Amino acid sequence: MDxxxxxxxxxxxxxxxxxxxxxxxxxxIVFMCVELMLNACNLAFVAFSRMHGGIEGQVIAFFVMVVxxxxxxxxxxxxxxxxxxxxxxxxDDANLLKN
Amino acid sequence: xxxxxxxxxHAVTTAADGGVLSYAWLMxxxxxxxxxxxxxxxxxxxxxGHWLAIAAALASFVWAVLSLVQLLGRTPEERSVSVHVYxxxxxxxxxxxxxxxxxxxxxxxxxxxxxxxxxxxxYSVGYMAHDENRRRFFAxxxxxxxxxxVLVLADNYAVLFLGWEGVGLASxxxxxxxxxxxxxxxxxxxxFLINRVGDIGLLVSIMLLFTTFGTVAFSPVFGAVDGAxxxxxxxxxxxxxxxxxxxxxxxxxxxxxLDAMEGPTPVSAxxxxxxxxxxGVYLIVRSGPIFEAAPTAQLVVxxxxxxxxxxxxxxxxxxxxxxxxxxxxxxxxxGYMTLAAGLGPIGYAAAIAHLVTHGFFxxxxxxxxxxxxxxxxxxVDMRRYGGLRTVMPVTFATFGAGYLAIIGVPFLSGWWxxxxxxxxxxxxxxxxxxxxxxxxxxxxxxxxxxxxRIMFLTFFGEKRWAEDAHPHESPTTxxxxxxxxxxxxxxxxAVLVVNYTLAHFLAPVVGAPHxxxxxxxxxxxxxxxxxxxxxxxxxxxxxxxxxxxxxPVTAPKGNFITVAAREELYGNAINEGLFMRPGQQxxxxxxxxxxxxxxxVVNGVARSVRxxxxxxxxxxxxxxxxxxxxxxxGAAVVLATTLGVNxx
Numbered sequence: 235m236d237x238x239x240x241x242x243x244x245x246x247x248x249x250x251x252x253x254x255x256x257x258x259x260x261x262x263i264v265f266m267c268v269e270l271m272l273n274a275c276n277l278a279f280v281a282f283s284r285m286h287g288g289i290e291g292q293v294i295a296f297f298v299m300v301v302x303x304x305x306x307x308x309x310x311x312x313x314x315x316x317x318x319x320x321x322x323x324x325x326d327d328a329n330l331l332k333n
Numbered sequence: 334x335x336x337x338x339x340x341x342x343h344a345v346t347t348a349a350d351g352g353v354l355s356y357a358w359l360m361x362x363x364x365x366x367x368x369x370x371x372x373x374x375x376x377x378x379x380x381x382g383h384w385l386a387i388a389a390a391l392a393s394f395v396w397a398v399l400s401l402v403q404l405l406g407r408t409p410e411e412r413s414v415s416v417h418v419y420x421x422x423x424x425x426x427x428x429x430x431x432x433x434x435x436x437x438x439x440x441x442x443x444x445x446x447x448x449x450x451x452x453x454x455x456y457s458v459g460y461m462a463h464d465e466n467r468r469r470f471f472a473x474x475x476x477x478x479x480x481x482x483v484l485v486l487a488d489n490y491a492v493l494f495l496g497w498e499g500v501g502l503a504s505x506x507x508x509x510x511x512x513x514x515x516x517x518x519x520x521x522x523x524x525f526l527i528n529r530v531g532d533i534g535l536l537v538s539i540m541l542l543f544t545t546f547g548t549v550a551f552s553p554v555f556g557a558v559d560g561a562x563x564x565x566x567x568x569x570x571x572x573x574x575x576x577x578x579x580x581x582x583x584x585x586x587x588x589x590x591l592d593a594m595e596g597p598t599p600v601s602a603x604x605x606x607x608x609x610x611x612x613g614v615y616l617i618v619r620s621g622p623i624f625e626a627a628p629t630a631q632l633v634v635x636x637x638x639x640x641x642x643x644x645x646x647x648x649x650x651x652x653x654x655x656x657x658x659x660x661x662x663x664x665x666x667x668g669y670m671t672l673a674a675g676l677g678p679i680g681y682a683a684a685i686a687h688l689v690t691h692g693f694f695x696x697x698x699x700x701x702x703x704x705x706x707x708x709x710x711x712x713v714d715m716r717r718y719g720g721l722r723t724v725m726p727v728t729f730a731t732f733g734a735g736y737l738a739i740i741g742v743p744f745l746s747g748w749w750x751x752x753x754x755x756x757x758x759x760x761x762x763x764x765x766x767x768x769x770x771x772x773x774x775x776x777x778x779x780x781x782x783x784x785x786r787i788m789f790l791t792f793f794g795e796k797r798w799a800e801d802a803h804p805h806e807s808p809t810t811x812x813x814x815x816x817x818x819x820x821x822x823x824x825x826x827a828v829l830v831v832n833y834t835l836a837h838f839l840a841p842v843v844g845a846p847h848x849x850x851x852x853x854x855x856x857x858x859x860x861x862x863x864x865x866x867x868x869x870x871x872x873x874x875x876x877x878x879x880x881x882x883x884x885p886v887t888a889p890k891g892n893f894i895t896v897a898a899r900e901e902l903y904g905n906a907i908n909e910g911l912f913m914r915p916g917q918q919x920x921x922x923x924x925x926x927x928x929x930x931x932x933x934v935v936n937g938v939a940r941s942v943r944x945x946x947x948x949x950x951x952x953x954x955x956x957x958x959x960x961x962x963x964x965x966x967g968a969a970v971v972l973a974t975t976l977g978v979n980x981x
């Protein structure tokens with residue numbers, strides 16, 4: 235199977251994630267979209283690794299997963315705290331630094 | 334002639350014998366120490382401070398006498414002794430020692446300064462008895478004497494400048510001693526500022542000497558004068574003259590002297606007789622070799638002297654304030670000395686002789702004026718005096734001796750020395766000599782008039798006293814110095830001038846007298862007779878105006894010359910119009926430029942930065958999603974650029 239298809243798929247998933255980050259207000263959804271973008275990157279890394287016959291792309295994909303896991307831990311904790319104090323999960327409401 | 338003179342002038346020996354002369358610095362150190370103790374000791378020294386100051390001044394005088402004795406014990410050629418005290422400045426090729434020069438000229442000045450200075454110290458004990466700041470006053474007097482001694486004993490121009498500035502400082506402190514009076518504070522500031530103008534002249538001339546000769550010590554400079562260009566010497570001479578004008582109150586820097594009368598009277602006596610105003614004459618005589626190499630500068634010196642001689646005398650004729658009239662007289666007499674000093678070697682000895690006798694009779698006159706003021710509740714208006722000769726006999730007698738000396742009654746001090754100057758002026762030859770000579774003769778007549786006016790207004794005629802005046806004779810501490818000075822006013826001239834004693838003593842420094850002493854010639858020369866005749870006319874006219882006829886208590890309006898003389902010949906108006914107002918306008922313009930142009934640029938930059946940041950601030954919306962869009966956009970741009978570069 236042509237690895238190029240995976241690259242195209244990765245691009246489509248990344249775009250969906252990026253658009254979701256930009257247009258959605260709900261923090262949880264935005265967060266999930268960020269995960270989508272990261273996974274699209276992983277897919278592209280693995281596909282490139284396969285295309286070039288190297289191992290580096292797969293190693294980096296593991297790194298990305300570790301980072302993503304850590305990010306989920308921290309990010310979800312922040313979202314939880316914001317939700318507890320403001321009764322809202324909208325990222326537009328979190329604008330304390332502006333004032 | 335000049336080079337021959339230079340050869341014997343500059344034979345300077347060093348004091349290695351460990352005698353009195355090698356400790357010449359004690360003359361300066363003693364009064365300086367006195368000033369330091371009194372100023373640092375504070376109120377604890379109030380009780381005995383003035384006696385310490387007198388002791389310091391007297392000790393300095395004794396040391397000067399001992400130095401004179403030692404000098405007289407040497408042959409005339411060995412009477413210039415350089416005393417090295419310590420190395421002051423050494424930077425690269427710039428090498429200045431703090432060394433003193435004890436020679437006939439400087440010791441003459443040192444004796445005058447410490448001698449008359451000590452008498453004024455003693456007088457001040459009585460005069461300042463009721464002043465709560467008497468200790469501070471004596472500290473400043475000691476400082477003044479010390480600074481003046483540094484000036485005259487210096488062996489190079491840098492040390493001379495040190496004393497020069499010290500004198501300026503001490504005069505500022507003393508003129509403004511009663512600083513609670515605004516007029517005294519202003520007078521002190523005025524004296525200080527006008528002296529600064531002169532100081533710039535002296536400073537620049539010292540710099541010129543250094544760049545020309547590479548040294549500022551007297552003997553190397555005077556030895557090398559012949560090799561330097563006449564242009565440089567003329568410039569140096571004129572700048573030295575500017576300095577001398579500032580200190581000696583010569584035109585055009587004369588304006589401070591009359592205002593300086595705001596100080597206590599002993600200060601006036603000290604400034605006018607022993608210190609300060611004599612400094613300019615000393616500078617010109619000391620720098621003789623420089624002036625001899627610059628005839629133009631010499632001519633200017635004589636012109637300044639002649640002009641000041643007449644201007645001072647005219648001012649003295651119109652002032653009703655006894656101290657200001659005497660101050661005009663000082664200007665005029667210093668004008669005589671400056672004129673003589675400008676004549677070159679022919680006049681140096683005459684200038685110094687007149688300076689010494691003037692020191693005595695002018696100090697006596699000022700102390701007498703102080704005694705009168707002391708008795709009359711500090712009244713200074715002579716129209717409020719009159720008939721004081723019976724009430725204050727000692728003051729009358731001593732003041733009278735000084736008066737007869739200054740107007741040039743034959744065989745009194747002033748006559749001997751003034752005749753010397755008149756003779757030197759005519760002897761200098763040519764049309765210039767004739768003009769200068771007749772100016773000095775005319776000055777003698779004016780002197781007789783204004784001094785007789787003071788004398789008659791104060792001691793003769795009706796009593797025009799204020800209601801509450803109860804004049805009385807002054808205490809002994811005041812009368813004794815006046816008596817000593819009166820003796821000097823009568824006898825000193827004969828001692829100094831007969832057989833040219835002083836001139837022969839000064840010969841190693843200023844050159845030998847040009848002819849033999851001839852008393853018959855002095856008495857019978859037409860110029861001498863003319864001066865005598867004018868003197869009699871002056872006294873007679875003053876007698877008619879101020880003793881025979883009624884003197885109004887308020888001054889009559891007077892003709893335009895009187896009005897001008899009362900206004901000090903518009904010297905202050907000229908200074909204000911030419912320098913003060915343009916100066917004020919300049920500062921105002923500078924302030925406006927600073928406020929609008931300089932501050933405008935700085936404030937404008939600040940304002941535009943602020944406006945720009947106000948606008949930039951709006952870009953921060955606070956919406957996380959807009960930041961995300963910006964980041965995406967930025968990442969896309971970076972990516973596109975990288976791709977574009979790689980593909981190209």
